[in-house]
Amino acid sequence: MSIEEMYQEMKKKLVDIVPDVELRYKAELAYEINRLKREKNAVILGHNYMEPALYYSIPDFVGDSLDLSRKAAQTDKDIIVFCGVRFMAETAKILNPKKTVLLPSEKAGCSLAASITADDVRQLRARFPGVPAVAYVNTYADVKAEVDICCTSSNAVAVVESLGSDTVIFLPDEYLARNVARETGKHIIFPTLDGPKEAAATEIDYQMIGWHGRCEVHEKFTVQDIQAVRQQFPDVVILSHPECSPEVVAASDFSGSTNAMIRYVKETRAPRYLVLTECAMGDNIAAANPDKEMLRLCSVRCPHMNQITLEDTLKSLQTNQYVIDLPEELRLRAYRSVERMIAIG
Numbered sequence: 001m002s003i004e005e006m007y008q009e010m011k012k013k014l015v016d017i018v019p020d021v022e023l024r025y026k027a028e029l030a031y032e033i034n035r036l037k038r039e040k041n042a043v044i045l046g047h048n049y050m051e052p053a054l055y056y057s058i059p060d061f062v063g064d065s066l067d068l069s070r071k072a073a074q075t076d077k078d079i080i081v082f083c084g085v086r087f088m089a090e091t092a093k094i095l096n097p098k099k100t101v102l103l104p105s106e107k108a109g110c111s112l113a114a115s116i117t118a119d120d121v122r123q124l125r126a127r128f129p130g131v132p133a134v135a136y137v138n139t140y141a142d143v144k145a146e147v148d149i150c151c152t153s154s155n156a157v158a159v160v161e162s163l164g165s166d167t168v169i170f171l172p173d174e175y176l177a178r179n180v181a182r183e184t185g186k187h188i189i190f191p192t193l194d195g196p197k198e199a200a201a202t203e204i205d206y207q208m209i210g211w212h213g214r215c216e217v218h219e220k221f222t223v224q225d226i227q228a229v230r231q232q233f234p235d236v237v238i239l240s241h242p243e244c245s246p247e248v249v250a251a252s253d254f255s256g257s258t259n260a261m262i263r264y265v266k267e268t269r270a271p272r273y274l275v276l277t278e279c280a281m282g283d284n285i286a287a288a289n290p291d292k293e294m295l296r297l298c299s300v301r302c303p304h305m306n307q308i309t310l311e312d313t314l315k316s317l318q319t320n321q322y323v324i325d326l327p328e329e330l331r332l333r334a335y336r337s338v339e340r341m342i343a344i345g
């Protein structure tokens with residue numbers, strides 16, 4: 001494919017989304033990235049939150065965390081370039097220890113993953129001995145290594161139910177935990193680590209033990225936002241991610257993982273939609289559904305996902321940076337938690 005053909009391909013999808021002058025420049029970058037990708041036998045995985053010009057030009061696979069974890073586990077390429085954030089690239093490395101995994105920007109972290117440490121998990125488990133622990137996949141590898149199983153927003157309920165335990169530790173997202181507790185009919189508490197060493201008998205009566213981690217994007221959406229949009233557009237269908245507060249989820253018409261929201265818009269026919277999640281995903285859905293009207297609340301962007309650009313992805317392939325490495329002993333423990341999650345589907 002020539003640069004002109006790349007530009008025409010991107011234009012088909014993005015004509016109403018990205019200004020033409022930017023599209024021409026980005027098509028040149030995408031052309032070079034795809035050429036290098038073939039030359040180096042690399043695969044590019046792109047999260048649903050990538051900006052539209054990147055999302056529609058260079059990834060071999062796009063999707064949510066669970067999808068991309070599965071793709072990472074199946075690839076036969078030598079290099080995996082992860083256009084997402086660090087914990088996602090770490091998960092790819094956990095599943096592919098022999099492959100080179102690259103993250104295009106060192107700054108692509110995550111407020112939620114940074115909200116808990118491996119030591120926090122060890123202390124919590126010491127307070128609640130024998131209670132199985134689940135970590136959301138949005139955690140770093142050392143935290144995954146301390147729990148029994150991981151989950152994503154698409155399989156969190158199934159993972160909790162698979163444990164067959166009355167009491168479950170669920171980390172670190174407070175809102176996802178509250179939403180899962182509601183769906184599974186469990187009570188939830190958020191204990192502090194500076195309390196008594198052993199859990200009080202009354203705490204053990206509770207069925208879900210959470211942590212006060214938050215996604216800095218999803219915590220910003222409010223019920224007032226929803227009311228204001230509904231007042232202006234009474235026929236809007238509102239979709240929210242389960243990392244939003246339970247009040248926002250309850251006020252929405254549908255809540256699900258990024259993939260579930262993409263599917264929902266594709267398979268339904270409403271006058272207009274509003275997706276309460278990272279703004280770029282609204283653009284990506286709009287590009288895939290030109291016949292549907294998407295509203296956006298784009299004051300809320302993920303500063304970490306936005307670190308991943310076409311420029312940095314090109315540099316990543318050119319200079320082999322930034323390589324994700326994990327100590328083997330830690331990787332093996334984290335692998336067990338991720339594998340168990342993937343087996344549940």
Ligand code: SF4
Binds near residue numbers: 216
């Ligand atoms: S959107 Fe939220 S959970 Fe996802 S990377 Fe950004 S801060 Fe982390």
